[in-house]
Amino acid sequence: MPEEIPPKKLLHSVMETLSDGISRHNSETPNSVTSTLNKVFGRQKPVHHILGGGKSADVLLWRNKKISASVISGFTAVWVLFEWLNYHFLQLFCSAVVIGMLGQFVLSNASGILNRSPSKVPRLVLPDDLFVNIAILIGAELNRGLGFLQDVACGGNVKQFLMVVTSLWAAAVVGSWCNFLTVMYIGFIAAHTLPVLYEKYDDQIDGFVCNVLGQIQNKYRKLDVSVLSKIPKGKYNSKKYE
Numbered sequence: 126m127p128e129e130i131p132p133k134k135l136l137h138s139v140m141e142t143l144s145d146g147i148s149r150h151n152s153e154t155p156n157s158v159t160s161t162l163n164k165v166f167g168r169q170k171p172v173h174h175i176l177g178g179g180k181s182a183d184v185l186l187w188r189n190k191k192i193s194a195s196v197i198s199g200f201t202a203v204w205v206l207f208e209w210l211n212y213h214f215l216q217l218f219c220s221a222v223v224i225g226m227l228g229q230f231v232l233s234n235a236s237g238i239l240n241r242s243p244s245k246v247p248r249l250v251l252p253d254d255l256f257v258n259i260a261i262l263i264g265a266e267l268n269r270g271l272g273f274l275q276d277v278a279c280g281g282n283v284k285q286f287l288m289v290v291t292s293l294w295a296a297a298v299v300g301s302w303c304n305f306l307t308v309m310y311i312g313f314i315a316a317h318t319l320p321v322l323y324e325k326y327d328d329q330i331d332g333f334v335c336n337v338l339g340q341i342q343n344k345y346r347k348l349d350v351s352v353l354s355k356i357p358k359g360k361y362n363s364k365k366y367e
Contacts, residue, residue, distance in 0.1 A: 172324040186321050197317055204310045225249075 176182040187193045206212045232246050277289050300308050323330055 172320055172327075176320060185317055186324060187317075193317060197314070200310065200313055204306065207306055 173182045173186055176185055183189055184193050184196060206217060207214075229246050274289070277286055280286075296308070299311070303311075
């Protein structure tokens with residue numbers, strides 16, 4: 126037979142349980158606020174995981190600074206050659222081929238001029254797997270992008286749909302200001318700077334976004350109370366169409 130608990134002791138136990146719960150809630154409040162801020166952009170996982178992980182995410186987040194700097198420097202050099210120096214792809218390609226052929230010509234004929242035994246000229250051979258891997262990577266990224274757009278279009282999430290349409294419209298406007306290569310360069314630089322900045326200053330950025338969204342909601346409520354709610358709405362007369 127269970128032991129009976131006196132009412133005074135039972136009340137004391139209940140009060141201790143409530144006090145422990147309140148103190149635990151107060152101690153967890155900062156963490157809950159931080160988690161709420163971290164979910165401003167719907168981010169519940171690390172930025173590295175959102176970017177797909179692996180070597181591509183390491184390059185975008187500057188895990189290896191030498192590789193990231195080399196990638197940006199190479200793309201910047203290409204952009205400068207085509208945009209500032211007005212080079213064309215065929216012109217640049219033919220110039221590189223001519224320089225390579227001149228180098229091999231000098232190496233192959235230097236032995237006869239210097240009365241030495243003929244030296245073996247190194248040959249440049251690109252592996253077939255390189256082109257296959259590039260094609261697979263490009264195809265996978267295109268299919269993932271197309272799948273994302275189709276999911277947004279057919280998913281029924283109006284907010285996400287409007288955000289994607291607005292982003293595409295903004296990209297079209299930017300594309301009307303400059304050519305395709307410059308748009309690609311801007312996107313390339315943004316992809317290598319914005320994620321690492323957000324990863325470093327995520328709390329400040331999330332707090333700023335929360336503040337801006339709160340101000341927008343307050344202004345919308347004031348507009349709704351002062352203007353939108355006072356606009357007369359027409360009543361649907363069903364008898365008119367009977």
